[in-house]
Amino acid sequence: MSEDKKSVLQEYKLESDNELRFEVETKGEKVYLTLKNGLAEIFGTELVKAKTYEFTAGAKVAVFTWQGCTIEVKGKTDVIYIAKETPMVVYSNCHAALEIMRSVNEKNNKRGPIAMVVGPTDVGKSTLCRILLNYAVRMGRRPIFVDLDVGQGNISIPGTVGALVIERPASIDEGFSQEAPLVYNFGHKSPGTNSKLYGMITNQLATTLKERLEINKRTKHSGVIINTCGWIKNEGYKQILQAGEAFEVDVIMVLDQERLYNELVRDMPSYVNVVFLQKSGGVVEISKSTRSENRDQRIREYFYGTPKNQLYPHPFDLKWSEIKLFKIGAPPLPDSCLPHGMKPGDNLTKLVPLTPNVGILHHILAVSFAEKPDDEVILSHVIGFICVTNVDTDRQTISVLSPQPKPLPNHILVLSELQFMDSH
Template sequence: MAATTNVKSEEKGIDLKEVCDYKLAKDNELRFEVETGARVKLDLIDGSAELFGTELVRSRSYIFESGAKIAVFTWFGCSLRLTGKVEAAYVSKDTPMVIYLNTHAAIEQMRKVSEQKDTLGPRILVCGPQDVGKSTVGRLLINYAVRLGRKPTLIDLDVGQGGVSIPGTVGALTVERPADPVDGFDLKVPLVYHFGHTSPNGNIKLYEVLISRLADVFNAKCDFNKQVKHSGCIVNTCGWVKGQGYQCILHTAQSFEADVVLVLDSERLYNDLKRDLPDFVNVILQPKSPGVVERTREMRRDAREEKTKEYFYGPRKIYFPHAFDISFSEVQIFKIGAPALPDSCLPLGMEKEDTQTKLVPVAPGIDLVHHILSLSMAESLEENLVETNVAGFVVVTNVDPERQVFSVLSPAPRPLPRNYFLIMDLRFIDIHK
C-alpha cells in the first residue's frame, strides 16, 4: 500500500492523459523538453536505452521536472513512453554518439596502458564555447568509465552552473557509480572550493589559484590511490574561450598535465590550442550534438537558482533545511579580493594582482541579507583560507544589529564545525519560508 501511495505522489503534476509511445530504431535518439510548469514521466517499455551514458531500467519510471531537456539514446532499438506535457519531442538519427563512444574506447585504452606501466591515467580537458554540451560529454565519458569498473575523477571548473556543488564554486568528485538519470552524480563527498562569482572574470587570479590547487590535490590523491591514478580525470571547463578565458584554458591544461583536449564545435579554439599547447597533447575537434539547446541569460540565471535551491531543499524538495541565529562574535566573515589600487598607492614590492587573493574582513550588516556564505574548513587564520576547501554553505535570511546576530538557512543543524565564512557575490532569496 505504501508503495502505491508513493507512486501517486511522484506522479503529482503529470498530465496522465498526455501519453505518447515512441519506437526507436538502433542508433537513434529521442529528444524532448518538458513544458514550463509541467512534469513528464519516461518509461522504457522494451529494448535497451541510455541517458547520457547511464542505462535505463524497465522497472523504474523516470520523472523530469519543468524545463528539463533530455536525450535518450539506443544502440540496439527500444520502445519508450512519455506521459505528460512536452514542449517538443522528436526522434533523431543525427547524433554524434558513435564518435563519443570511440573517444571513450580510446581513453580506456590509455587507462589500460597506465595500469600496465603504473603511470598517470588519462587527463581529459573538455572545452568549447557556451551551450555546446561540454558537461553532457563529460558526464557521458565518466559514466562509460564507471560502467567498466573505473573510478574517474570529475573536475568541475564551470563556476557559472556548478556541476559538483552550487554555482560560484570549483570542485572535484571521484565517481564510483553511474549518474542517476534524474538526479545526476552522488554528491555526498565532493571536494569544493569557494570562488564566489559566476564567471572567471569575477576574479581571474583567484580562479587560476584554485585550478592549481585542485590539480595539486588530485595529484596527491593519485599518489595515494592507484585506482584513481589509473582512471584519470575529466575536466569540465567554462564557456569563456577568448582573451583571458583562453589563457585560463591554457593554465588548466598545464596544471592538470592534460593528455587530451576535446574541443567541441569551435574550429578557431581547436586551431589556437593546436598552436599553443605542447606537441604531446592530443587536441581533438568534435561536433556538438544537434540536440544541444542554446540557453538565454534568464535560463542560466534560473538554472543557478534551481541548483542553489536543490542544495538546501534537495531534489524535488525532499529535505527541510535548518534555520538558526549566529552571533556576530561567534564567527568571522571575509571577502576574497580587495579593490585594485593605482600602482603609486601600492606598498613597495606588491603587485596589483596580489590584491585579488587578499582576505578582506566583512562586518555583518543589513547588506548581508540573501548572500550565500561558504563555511571554510580552516581551523585558524594561520591556514590559507583562499586555498582551503569548504564544508558547505548557508544563506543569510536576516540581520539584527541590535541583538548582534544574523539568521541563516542551513542544510545541517548547529553547531557550526568551523568559524570562518567567505561571502559570495551570489544571492539566494528563500521563497519557501
Template sequence: MSEEKKEEEYRLEKDQELRFEVEARATATLELLDGMAEIFGTELTKGKKYLFESCSKVAVYTWHGCVVKISFVTEVAYIADGTPMTVYVNVHAALEQMRQKADEERSRGPRVMVVGPTDVGKSTLCRLLLNYAARLDRASVYVDLDVGQGEVSIPGTIGAAVVERPAEIEEGYSLNAPLVFHYGHTSPSSNYPLFKMLVSRMAECVNKKTEKSKKCNVSGCIINTGGWIKGAGYDSLKHIAGSFEVDVILVLGQERLYSELKRDMPDFVNVILLPKSGGVVERNQHQRSDFRDQRVREYFYGPKKNGDDSFFPHPTEVSYNDIKLYKIGAPALPDSMLPLGMKKEDNKTKLVPLQPGTNILHHVFSVSTAKSIEDAVLECNVYGHVVISGIDPDKLTATVLSPSPEKLPSSILLLMDMQFMDIDM
C-alpha cells in the same frame, strides 16, 4: 496556462535518439517499455517511471532499438537519426585503451580536458565519459572548473570528486566527500588571479589523491571547463592544461579553438575536434540565472522526488561574535598608491572583513575549513554553504540557513556573489 499532460509512445530504431524539453513550470515522466536505452550514458530500467522537472532537456539514446512512453507537457519532442554518439563512444574506447595500458605499465591514466564555447554540451560529454568509465568499474576523478554551473557543489565554486558509479537519471552523481573550493563568482573573468590560484591548488590536490589511490590514478581525470575561451579565457585554458598536465583535449563545436590549441599545446597532448550534438540548446542570461537559482535550491532541499523535496534546511540563530565574515578581493588602487613591491592584481586575492548587517541578507556564504585567519584561507577547501536569511541588529544575531542542524563547523564564512531567497520557509 500550460496545456494538459498527454501520453505518447515513441519507437526508436538502432542508433536513434529521442530528444525532448519539458515546459517551464511543468514536469514529465518517462518509461522504457521495451528494448534497451540510456540517458547520457546511464542505462534506463525497463518499467520504471523517471520524473523530469521543469525546463529539463533530455536525450534518450538506443544502440539496438527501444520503445518509450512519455507523459508530459512539451515544448518540443522529436526522434533524431544523426547523433554524435558513435563518435563519443569511440573516444571512450580510446580512453579505456589508455587506462588498460596505464594499468599494465603502472603509470598514470588519461587526463582529459573538455573545452568549447558556452552551450555546446561540455557537461553532457563529461557525464557520458564518466558514466561509461564507471560501468567498466573505473574510478575517474571528475574536476568541475565551470564556476557558472557548479555540478559538484553550487555555482561560484570549483570542485572535484571520484565517480565510481554511473549518475542517477533523476538525481545525478552520488558524490562521496567531494573536494570544493570557494571562488565566489559565476564567471572566471570576475577574479581571474583568484581563479588561476584555485586551479593550481586543485591540481595539487588531484595529484595527491591519484598518488594515494592506484585505481584513481589508472582511471584518470575528466576536467570540465567553462565557456570563456577568448583573450584571458584562452590563457586560462592553457593554464588548466599545464596545471593538470593533461594528455587529451576534447574541443567541442569550434574549429578555431581547435586550431589554436593544436598550435600551442606540446606534441604529447592529443587535441581532438568533436562535433556537438544537434540537441544542444543555447540559453539566454535569464535561463542561466534560473539554472543557478535551481542549483542552489537543490543544495538545500535536494532533488525533488515524486514532486516533493528530498531534504529540508535548518535555520539557526548565531551571535555576531561567533562568525567572521569575509569577501575576497578589494577595490583596485592606483599605481601611485601601491606599497613597494606590491603587484596590482594582489588586491584580487585579499581578504576583506565584512560587518554583519542588511547588506549580507540572503547572501550565500561558504563555510571555510580554515581554523583561523592566519591559515591560507583562500587555498582551504570548504565544508559547505549557508545562507544568511535574517538579521537582528538589536540582539546582534543572524539567522543562518544550513543543510545541517549541527553547529557551524567553522566561524569563517566567505561571501558569494549570489543571493538565495528561501520562499519555502
C-alpha cells in the same frame, strides 16, 4: 516525426543509432518515460526495462539506442522528435580511446588519462563529461570528475570549483551522487570577475587532486574528466591553457569551435592530444534568465534537496562575536599608492576582514576548513555553505540557513557574491 507539442501517451520506435530528443515545458506538467523493449540509455546511463522515469519542468532529454528500442512517453512536451544523426558513436569512440589509455597505464602502474572538455557556452560540455564518466564507471572504473564551470555548479553550488570520485552511473533524474566532494569557493558567477583568484584556486585544486590520485590505485588508473566554462577568448583562453598545464592533461576535446581547436593545437605541448568534436544537434542555447533560474535552483537544492530526496535545513542565529567574516578582494589602489613590491593585481587576492552588516543579507557564506584567518583561507577548501536570512545590528546577530544544526563546524566564513532568497 512531428516537432509539435505532444500530450497524453505516445509510443516511439527507434532504430539502431537513433536518439529520441524531447524538452519538458518550463511551466508544464511532468513527463513520464518508459522503455518497453530493446536497450537504451540517457547520457550514458542505461534505462531499466518497464521502469517509469519522471522528468520535471525544463528538462532536456536525449534517449539513445545502439540496437533499437520502443519508448513510451506520457505527458506534454515542448518539442519531441527522433534524430537519426547523432554524435554518440564519436563520443563512444572517445571513451574507447580513453579506455585503451587506462588499460596501458594500469599495466605500467601509471595514472590514467586526464581529459579536458572545452568549448563555448551551450555546446554540451557537461553532457559529454557525464557520458564519458558513465561509460567509464560501467567498465568498472572510478574516475574523478573535475568541474571548473563556476556559473553552473555541477558538483556543489554555483560559484565553486570542485572534484568528485564517480563510483556509480548518474541516476537518470538526479545526476551523480554528491557524496564527499572536494570544493573550493570562488564566490562569483563568472571567472572573469576575478581571473587571478580563479587561476589560484584552479591550481590549488589541481595540486590537491594529484596528491589524492596517488592514494587509491583504482582511481589513479581511471583518470580524470574535466569540465570547463564557456569563456574561451582572451583571458578565458589563457585560463584554459593554465588549467591544461596545472592538471597535466593528456587529451583536450574541443566541442564545436574550430578556431579554438586550432589555437590549442598550436599552443599546447605536442604530447597533448587535441581532438575536435561536433556538438549534438539536440543542444539548445540557454537564455540569461534561464541560466539565473538554474543557479537559484542549484542553491535551493543544496539546502532543501530534490522532490525525491528532500532535505530539511536548520535556521539559527549566530553572534557576531562567534564568527570571523572575510571577503576576498579589496578595492584597487592607484599605482602611486601601492606598497613597495606590490603589483596592481595583488588586491584581487587580498583577504579583507568584514563586520557583519545589512549588505550581506541573502548572501551565501562559505564555511572554510582553514584553522586560522591568514592567507590559507583563500586556498582552503570548504566544509559547506550557509545563507544569511537576517541581520540584527542591535543584537549583533545574524540569522542563517544551514544544512546541519548548530554549532557551525568552523567559525571562519567567506562572503560570496551569490545570493539566495529563501522562499520556504
